[in-house]
Amino acid sequence: MSELLRRYGHTLTWTFVALTAFWLLVLVILPQLYLLEESFRLYLPLADIGGPRDVYTLANYRSAFEQPMEWKFWLPFASKPVILPIEAPIRVQVFVHTLLYSTVTTVITLVLCYPVAYYLAKVANPKNVPLLFVGLLVPMWVSEILRAFAWFIILAFKGPLNMALVNIGVIDSPIRWMTGFNSVTFGLVYVYLLFMLLPIYSAIQSLDTNQIEAAKDLGAPGWRTHWRVIIPHSKPGIASGCVMVFMLAAGSILVPTLLASTQSRWFTEIIQQAMFESQDWNTGSAYAFMLLVTCTVFVILAMRVFRVKLSDIAR
Amino acid sequence: MSAGVDLQNVSCDFGKFRAVDKANVSIKPGEFFSFLGPSGCGKTTILRMVSGFIDPSEGQIRIGGQDMNGIRPNKRPTALIFQNLALFPLMPVWENISFGLEVRGASKDVRRAKAEELLKLVDLHDSADKAISQLSGGQKQRVAIARALAVEPSVMLLDEPLSALDLKLRQHMRAELRAIQKRTKVTFIYITHDQGEALAMSDRVAVMSQGKIQQISTPQEIYNAPVNGFVASFVGENNIFKGKVTSIDSGRCSFETDVGAFTAALGPAVDASTIARLYVRPEYSRLQAAPAGGANSIPVTVTDISFEGNFIHVHAADRTGRHLTVETRNDGSVTLPAIGSAQYLCFDAATARVLADQGMKDPGIDE
CATH class of the missing domain: 3.40.50.300 (P-loop containing nucleotide triphosphate hydrolases)
Structure with missing residues (x-):
């Protein structure tokens, strides 16, 4: 603090502190607290607010576990759901699917991004890397809505992708891409790719190239060099990429709405319905907090399993 | 193996x-x-x-x-x-x-x-x-x-x-x-x-x-026995004189410089037509009050003495201002000259070598 004061003087320092505090308190913490409080109250007609029926209750949270029904479970890339022999509340079903396909999205982006990040960081001629990055970034200048919608057109049953594949003879008849969670996963992978690529790229880039050469010189084939030297070094980058993509995917509303099939409901859509279609902010915020808490717990558990420390990600 | x-x-x-x-x-x-x-x-x-x-x-x-x-x-x-x-x-x-x-x-x-x-x-x-x-x-x-x-x-x-x-x-x-x-x-x-x-x-x-x-x-x-000027000056220190070979006699040559003529061993690929330099190591150079008979000697002025522990380096300049160094062991066998005193720097013909400039484009190691 004294360092900041010395460097920027009183006016500038306190202005920035005040702005940051305003952002954090007024724009982040207060709305959250408001919603948290609302989530424990019932959705009441205006006249009843403040009256005897306006009490703190867990009813909104409980409502997520109501309406049990047949569990249609969609496995990744399946064209038909599996009917599970148990009944489950509809919102729990949606929630499980959301977590599962956020995870699938994370795994696919990781598998796609690691080789690209490695190529950009260690293989590509450094002269070409800025150009390659521009190529990767240019699509991100277009809004997420438009990009998701573009995929809606591309993946349509009579869309350009099917047409191209049929015409070059890869497939005989058009494929219905937008079934189950396929198109949603596809869209999420596309939209959040860079959030995986960049942290892994910078992690691999910080690795001393001599380490890679040392491993090779000691006789290691490529895969072992990756497994023993490059991946352990870039683990913090991989972890923060995974956490970001997972959280963004689980919290995404645009892509699951635009690229939805008739079957793919995302938990954020349930929140959106509660808040904007039913105007029931109390239930909506209760569900939003359930999503937040469960995703956080899920990420912490995943970090435990893969032995990643929080300090690694913060780096 | x-x-x-x-x-x-x-x-x-x-x-x-x-x-x-x-x-x-x-x-x-x-x-x-x-x-x-x-x-x-x-x-x-x-x-x-x-x-x-x-x-x-x-x-x-x-x-x-x-x-x-x-x-x-x-x-x-x-x-x-x-x-x-x-x-x-x-x-x-x-x-x-x-x-x-x-x-x-x-x-x-x-x-x-x-x-x-x-x-x-x-x-x-x-x-x-x-x-x-x-x-x-x-x-x-x-x-x-x-x-x-x-x-x-x-x-x-x-x-x-x-x-x-x-x-x-x-x-x-x-x-x-x-x-x-x-x-x-x-x-x-x-x-x-x-x-x-x-x-x-x-x-x-x-x-x-x-x-x-x-x-x-x-x-x-x-x-x-460095083969050229680069090797001589990259490996170890030297006193260096630029000049020209005037006569060659079975591995020895007469070498004409701006401070007089010297006799030295002739390195490979040097003849009277090439521009060459004479290299002599500081430890083979010595300072004397009078010119040595039979050895190369030139009048110099002592400019500085630096004490290195096991060695003592005496720095001197000839009349063209060329910087020359003499290295003596710190064993008490040599009386050090006073700074500013006039001395003769002497070296034997066998310890000096005339070498071609080959490989010497680095400016830092020129005389």
Whole structure:
């Protein structure tokens, strides 16, 4: 603090502190607290607010576990759901699917991004890397809505992708891409790719190239060099990429709405319905907090399993 | 299990820049061979070509008689010790050392045992489970050597591995490296810009400049009989006089300079038509009150005396202002002249050499 004061003087320092505090308190913490409080109250007609029926209750949270029904479970890339022999509340079903396909999205982006990040960081001629990055970034200048919608057109049953594949003879008849969670996963992978690529790229880039050469010189084939030297070094980058993509995917509303099939409901859509279609902010915020808490717990558990420390990600 | 290394007309181009120009070396099995030269002379490029990280633009590299063309670094019988060591910081010491064995599919017990054995060889007991970050510079050095030895290479390649160490440790590690090489009988190829290291450790030294090998010889030969001006001035100190050969008589020549004529040994590739320089080492130069009969001598003025501990350097200037140095041992045998006094700098014809300017484009080493 004294360092900041010395460097920027009183006016500038306190202005920035005040702005940051305003952002954090007024724009982040207060709305959250408001919603948290609302989530424990019932959705009441205006006249009843403040009256005897306006009490703190867990009813909104409980409502997520109501309406049990047949569990249609969609496995990744399946064209038909599996009917599970148990009944489950509809919102729990949606929630499980959301977590599962956020995870699938994370795994696919990781598998796609690691080789690209490695190529950009260690293989590509450094002269070409800025150009390659521009190529990767240019699509991100277009809004997420438009990009998701573009995929809606591309993946349509009579869309350009099917047409191209049929015409070059890869497939005989058009494929219905937008079934189950396929198109949603596809869209999420596309939209959040860079959030995986960049942290892994910078992690691999910080690795001393001599380490890679040392491993090779000691006789290691490529895969072992990756497994023993490059991946352990870039683990913090991989972890923060995974956490970001997972959280963004689980919290995404645009892509699951635009690229939805008739079957793919995302938990954020349930929140959106509660808040904007039913105007029931109390239930909506209760569900939003359930999503937040469960995703956080899920990420912490995943970090435990893969032995990643929080300090690694913060780096 | 050591192998010889042959370089035949090996060149390496980076775009238009020729980093190594037609290198021809034959390194014997079990030899400690050094490439010595200033930075940018191509010595590291040679090392990287032998280890397989760069392909030569032309020429052939053979290790143990086998052509290495097209053989990847992980398939060559070489082990490289990097300048920054490149130890794996996320593995404990023993895993670092046994990484090469892990690659070859050895069981954990075998790897552990080998790591312990090598740690003893490099004099690092009880460090197997330490993290790399817990080690000192010298200990890291030893781990890097052990890691390279673990794969039982026929040829060890060392890229200035001592440059990051402090002076005391560096001198200690010199002896250590030499001892390890003698014990293991592996061919060592050592890259350095430090002439002291090269001379002290090597069986033979190749002095390089601007991509070309200037001289390959034993350390004694390199120092006592350099073949050209570059070698003479890169290895050791000299008093240098520019001039012209006036007459040649069976290995001796008369050399005309702006401060008088000298007699000196004639180096290779010098005749009356070439511009040449006379080199004489400070330790072969001496100061006297009167000119010496039969030896070369020129009048000088003492400008400074610097005390180096075991040596004393007396700096002097001749009448053209040329800076000359005389080195005497600090054993009390010589009375030091007063600063400012007029003296004669003398040297014997046999200790001075007239050499061609070849390989000397670096401005820093001109007279």
